Amino acid sequence: MQLFLLLCLVLLSPQEASLHRHHPRETKKRVKDLHVGATVAPNSRRDFTFDLYRALASAAPSQNIFFSPVSISVSLAMLSLGAGSSTKRQILEGLGLDLQKSSEEQLHRGFQQLLQELSQPRDGFQLSLGNALFTDLVVDVQDTFVSAMKTLYLADSFPTNFGDSAGALKQINDYVAKQTKGKIVDLLKNLDSNAVVVMVNYIFFKAKWETSFNHKGTQEQDFYVTPETVVRVPMMSREDQYHYLLDRNLSCRVVGVPYQGNATALFILPSEGKMQQVENGLSEKTLRKWLKMFKKRQLELYLPKFSVEGSYQLEKVLPKLGISNVFTSHADLSGISNHTNIQVSEVGSEAPMHL
Structure with missing residues (x-):
């Protein structure tokens, strides 16, 4: 939740x-x-x-x-x-x-x-x-x-x-x-x-997520804060069809995970070393472009539980x-x-x- x-x-x-x-x-x-x-x-x-x-x-x-x-x-x-x-x-x-x-x-x-x-x-x-x-x-x-x-x-x-x-x-x-x-x-x-x-x-x-993550599938795994810093976190995982795109201009991948009801969370994963490039390119125009470009794709998604x-x-x-x-x-x-x-x-x- x-x-x-x-x-x-x-x-x-x-x-x-x-x-x-x-x-x-x-x-x-x-x-x-x-x-x-x-x-x-x-x-x-x-x-x-x-x-x-x-x-x-x-x-x-x-x-x-x-x-x-x-x-x-x-x-x-x-x-x-x-x-x-x-x-x-x-x-x-x-x-x-x-x-x-x-x-x-x-x-x-x-x-x-x-x-x-x-x-x-x-x-x-x-x-x-x-x-x-x-x-x-x-x-x-x-x-x-x-x-x-x-x-x-x-x-x-x-x-x-x-x-x-x-x-x-x-x-x-x-x-x-x-x-x-x-x-x-x-x-x-x-x-x-x-x-x-x-x-x-x-x-x-x-x-709640439209399709919940299975609690049994949540396991302690490595999470890379930086290339040198690794922490152990409870990692949720699920294989399913998600909205997905690869933005080559900003060097990032974007996944849309739907909630129950008309709402979606967007998760943005920059390529290694491209965080600032992604941040500099974020705009309303970029979001609108992503929403038009999304395609359904079978993915095995891993998300850490965090506050x-x-x-x-x-x-x-x-x-x-x-x-x-x-x-x-x-x-x-x-x-x-x-x-x-x-x-x-x-x-x-x-x-x-x-x-």
Whole structure:
């Protein structure tokens, strides 16, 4: 059984506040989540999902990379609703919106449609996602912002006493734990009393393979982390027909393993020494090409059982994609509140997975 829990957290506070939490844990195998993806905008000039992936991989070359493109892009799009001037422009352009060709309204309506579609009941697997807005009792949050959050992003809204840090912390953590069915608890370890707004996006995905691996066929085998480093892992195996392709341009093989229901996991195996070449070539265009090229082929597939987590302080990474103003004293978030000197102090992403 597979379990994917993905969450993005945005904290807004006066510019003197600084929040820190959760450093990524170093592991040995890099994993990219391809179960849920989103085209942020038509006519986009950049590919936000894979640009962010490459930025994260570059910042932590020896660590796992695991995140939800939907969670992060939705959180930034929500933030743009309350941003103005260059702050808004940087967020929208960072997400890939070509302001000369596409309208901001298309972006938000596109996410609204995506959220509505993904929230529909499904046969074969569990998928739930949502957004929430926690706002300080003493801060005058703009009604237009709250209304847009509810209408476009289906967001729950909760008044929160951030002056009571312990109480606010419990309120947010209890909400996240409930929405992720108890799989993410104590998301926040501490909360600065200067915080005035917290935005949360979560995704919960749980599914079984369409054809299960036989437990009796799972055996301890060698797994090569590097050509020099070998570890013993429980290795699942099964011979079956899978979607398969060999991409000679990127020097990799791709296998599609279906879940029960309308979902498929893509596993990408680079040729030896070609990991960076594959990473540099990943794009939405590449994925679409793969989906068209897939052919059914009889394979003996071996997959290690593993758990992986990704935890990021994205305020350190997003400036590499041109989104920097919002983290400084120059941030214009007047569409959220007329409270002076508000800026984003942290954008956190938390994503555990068990396979």
